[in-house]
Amino acid sequence: MTSAPWLAPRIALSQQRERVLTLLSFLLPLLVWAAVSYTPFIWHPNMEITEPGSVNYFQEGMQIERETFQEEYNTQLEAGGELPQGFRANPVYLPAPHEVAIAFYTSFTTEPRRRSEQWLHESLWHSIQIIFWGFTLSSILGVPLGILSGTFAAVSRLHEPFIEFFRYLPAPAFGALAVAILGIYDGPKIAIIFIGTFFQQVLVISNTTRKLDIALLEAALTLGANRRQLLFKVVIPGVLPQLYKDQRILLGWAWTYLIVAELIGTSSGITWFITQQARYQNFDNVFAAIMMIGIIGLLSDLLLARLGKRLFPWERSSNKS
Amino acid sequence: MTKLDLPNYKDQSPEVKARFDDLKQRDVILDVKHLGKIFDSAKGPVTALEDINFQVHRREFVTVIGPSGCGKSTLIRTLAGLESATSGEVLLEGAAVSGPGPDRGMVFQGYTLFPWLTVKKNVMFGLRNQGVSAVEAESEALEWINLVGLEKFAEVYPDQLSGGMKQRVAIARALAAKPRILLMDEPFGALDAQTRSKMQAYLLEIWRHIDITILFITHDLDEAIYLADRILVLDAHPGRVSELIEVPVSRPRAPEQLLQPEFLAARQRLDELIHPPGQGDEEVGKLNMLRFAKVGEEVQPQN
Secondary structure (H helix, E strand, C coil): CCCCCCCCCCCCCCHHHHHHHHHHHHHHHHHHHHHHHHCCCCCCCEEEEEECCCCCCCCCCCEEEHHHHHHHHHHHHHHCCCCCEEEEECCCCCCCHHHHHHHHHHHHHCCCCCCCCCCHHHHHHHHHHHHHHHHHHHHHHHHHHHHHHHHCHHHHHHHHHHHHHHCCCCHHHHHHHHHHHHCCCHHHHHHHHHHHHHHHHHHHHHHHHHCCCHHHHHHHHHCCCCHHHHHHHHHHHHHHHHHHHHHHHHHHHHHHCHHHHHCCCCCCHHHHHHHHHHHCCCHHHHHHHHHHHHHHHHHHHHHHHHHHHHHCHHHCCCCCC | CCCCCCCCCCCCCHHHHHHHHHHHHCCEEEEEEEEEEEEEECCEEEEEEEEEEEEEECCCEEEEECCCCCCHHHHHHHHHCCCCCCEEEEEECCEECCCCCCCEEEECCCCCCCCCCCHHHHHHHHHHHCCCCHHHHHHHHHHHHHHCCCHHHCCCCHHHCCHHHHHHHHHHHHHHCCCCEEEEECCCCCCCHHHHHHHHHHHHHHHHHCCCEEEEECCCHHHHHHHCCEEEEEECCCEEEEEEEECCCCCCCCHHHHHCHHHHHHHHHHHHHHCCCCCCHHHHHHHHHHCCCCCCCCCCCCC
């Protein structure tokens, strides 16, 4: 039996092939990273100094470009002084995979340097709260407005032209204004998340609502539904599955505003942790923190996807995930 | 091809005649007077319906048929109130209607069951809109579900039903809202032939047992005759009433009647009205010379 070709157009893969490729999707970048980190002849543009020799500005543990090291080495060679020694190393901003793996653990267990600083889990929790409030406030306003816009042309015409325009104003540009109005703590951060999310949200949701099969609305009208019943008993239940999917995507977009939002006013949350660790040159912690954001985002999205399948049992046969 | 020796479609046996006399004495449920509908299109105004006049009596079954583009769908949507007439009026039991409502129930061709509701909740929908309590609505809905033979599927979601079952639920849902007339827009058009004939039998059974008037649109000539007391035949471009045919076939209807002379006479008349000779026959003529050729044989032109 000949096996199916790997590249057959629009044909689904076998489960085994799917698993293999998913694994490779993460494994290959990891292998490249490991190769660059562990094989001295790939990249490694610096030399880490183990013995400074007679070079007066060299120190143990310091990193210097290979050419400069070579120059000093040659100078010492000619002058007959003690030769500096070192090994090839990557710059400090590219930690090795194992260093980042360790940092995942140590970043949580290491006590903050100053007592006023937060633990990592506190920083993470702060970031999650900022996202939560920004997204929730946006949704409280944006979802009803989107649904009404998608249902009633008059509402749409009144709001959407302005919203279409406002959407192009970059949220971070409002940073200084937000601080002036809301202070320097959590207020402006939540505001930036809100601005980044709200305008897209209204447009996406009104579009989704407009796509609801009009035959369902007509059927409801011939069954005596008045306008209020149409909205609450047909439109809202009808768009709920797609609305849920839209909200998941919008939440993902809200996350992308997190870093920028947290830089406004006083630094806080995971962004504070990252910038702080970068100052201390602990780039393994920086890498670990960035990955944590990604992992939290991905896991929460998968969880919401699972939940979505259970909430809407009638969407089974229409396979549009 | 020889034409069958058929009676005149206007000849009615005594029992059929008696039935029609009785029918015409009953109240007029639907009175359509000089109904006209003009659409605005990119190429200017298009007259979809022009001066439509007809009456439907209580418990009558009227089918509407015509060539494509004759405005059948526009007509039924205007009667349902989903479109507004440009001229004329529609009277339901003497009162003018505008806008949709449960007094004119509708069954659509596509499946319009609410996918987030079970069969039972779907059927309860119209009743709940009217303010009926949940308990009452539920028991009434179950009665209707029994009537269409779907008791076992009351708690099932529509996506698990076959096409025929979905339309049965749609009929139950429309009837549960207690309409004065049931409008049906090619409800069996999307079903396969066997399901369609089963559904026709179902519909006639339901209609025989309850006090409901039905206006039914179809493009299938046999279906139009099989179901109806009278057939409203429309002309196309613009949509106008061509003829109102009284179906000379006796009731109750049975599949054997499809081959009876009265049935065929009516069918012949419908054929004449909807596919008049001289339109499109040129295409068929050119194929005639291929009729007797076997596969592989060379075809010699006949002239």
